[in-house]
Amino acid sequence: MARKDRMSGNEAVAFAMKQINPDVMGAFPITPSTEIPQYFSTYVANGEVDTEFVAVESEHSAMSTCMAAQAAGGRAITATSSAGMALMWEMLYVTSSARLPVTMALVNRALTGPININNDHSDSMGARDSGWIQLYAETNQEAYDNFVQAMPIGENKEVRLPVMVCQDGFITSHAVENIELLEDETVKKFVGEYEPEHYLLKKENPLAVGPYDISNYYMEHKKQQAEAMKHAKPVILEVARRFEEISGRSYGFFEAFEMEDAEVALVLIGSSAGTAKETVKQLRREGKKVGLVKVRVFRPFPMEELAEALKVVKAVAVMDKAESFSACGGPLFAEVRSALYDLENRPKAINYVYGLGGRDICVEDFAMIYDQLFEIGRTGVAGEIYRHFGQREQEV
């Protein structure tokens, strides 16, 4: 029997961690993810988990600890945000290249420069090429559900990649919502035991991890990593199918909301989907055929599936909560527009970079964007494609 509770997104993720009872947690505090190791250390202090809680001296060491613990044969987790992930940067690549399925709770926050503690996706989007699977949540419930699904995905023998479970800093991490929790035993059974074939502490078969890989081999290893990311696609769907059996909640690569007959659509990631859905509902009541695609899985990127979902619309706005300074659009836009390229009748696509450093977006804003999309649909003219939304244009 599932039980209902009220939890913040951080507590929900920490609770999933407790139910999984991993072997090692490498932990270093950073806002807004700090509560996760805080909650977890309470479980450790009370003997509710067997986990070795390693309170390291930096995020770089947190990921080093996790990478090494996973190589040793254990299950390792960590939580971080923003600059913390930036400090882990090197180790993100090392972990994925060693094919070690570490699980990280990433509470998305703007990257420093200037320092800002509020939500956007510049941290995880910057790490999009680091070889980690990335799952994003709209709500606390999804953050919890994604975390429960992360290990069966990453540890699958065809995949063996680390997984980043992302949620929006403060918006979900600190806001308390109703949540439906699975029973401990259900989670334990679902996630299962970690049984790697090769690990450092194996009795009769020593293992070497992390070689000097010269040009003769490096490219083959990178190709294998790329293949693993492709293999993750069916595994993610299979894990979601099994998850639906235990929870009744269904997940895919993305959620298509009112897309069947939509004429225009938004594509976005994370908690903004709540506001956008409300807008869709309001506009639908006015008879406007608007839809929304909320991307859950950004790595691997579901290119064909997204194109299929978007082929019905005349115009699409891709909403990026991260700048990539490419001078032509954000990271989600680059992927989505590329996905649309193969469609025979591809929709017009524009990009909005929004919500940086915690800048709000509300129903009226989304409504305005939908209006612009209808206008583009009517005229067939996209105008300026790379746009920013919600910022003051005067010098501040």
Add this chain to the structure above:
Amino acid sequence: MAYSLKQQVSKPERFAGGHRLCAGCGAGLAVRGVLRALKPEDKAVITNATSCLEVSSYLYPYTAWQDSYIHSAFENAGATAGGVEAAYRVLKKKGKINDTFKFIAFGGDGGTYDIGLQSLSGAMERGHDMVYVCYDNEAYMNTGIQRSSSTPRFTDATTTPVGKVIPGKPQNKKDLTAILAAHNIPYVAQTTFIGNFKDFHEKAEKALYTEGPAFLNVMSPCPRGWRYEAEDLAEICKLAVDTCVWPLFEVESGVWKLNYEPKKKLPVEDYLKKQGRFKHMFKAGNEWMIEEAQQFVDEKWESLLARCK
């Protein structure tokens, strides 16, 4: 049981001879020496910072290590070894592992005195049951002899070249062993390769079989960077010890102990003149350099003696 070199070298090697380290390099000796101190029945997981040692010993698809081995990056051997050790503790508690494993990290001076210092300090403070071995060759040898904070004053290194206005490295060597001793960990020692490896072996054994974190600083000369003939390795180490440039001592539970006092303390120039990196110090007009080098060694030696009383 008394130490016997013959007996020790008759043990099966845990570091295979096919590695790619240079002839006359101290790193390989440091590794073999530490691994000889392991009980044959005990397993080990070796952690290695990015270094000459790493790129020479685990060049895919070959490895020179008989034990499990992990390299992750340059600056994090401490955290990496700590991660393995943490997993060991929990897997043992859960009954998934029965064997005894020892955890040994190897880093060069760049990966230990400099970029890896934070991670090392953290791992020591947290009390992981591991031995961190610094093979100190006094510069970034893997990238071509750039200065580190371990490089002695006046050294001719590629980022502290001897020029018309700057005579080699301007700063003195960092005292890392004392910094580690200040962590109040169970065991800290400084050693090198002289004679029959007795001092080195005993320290490695103590470090391995003392519960909790231990640190060994091993002077490990580099023929390329120090510019000496390969066969002179042990002689240079002996001179470092007899001139008190590299004293042999240990700090056990906070108690400092000098392990060797030269009968006749040799002048520092005996050590310096064997190495090409100090050649300019012997040019006419540069006598002050040798004097100041001697003064630094004397001051450090006196303070060590005071600590060991």
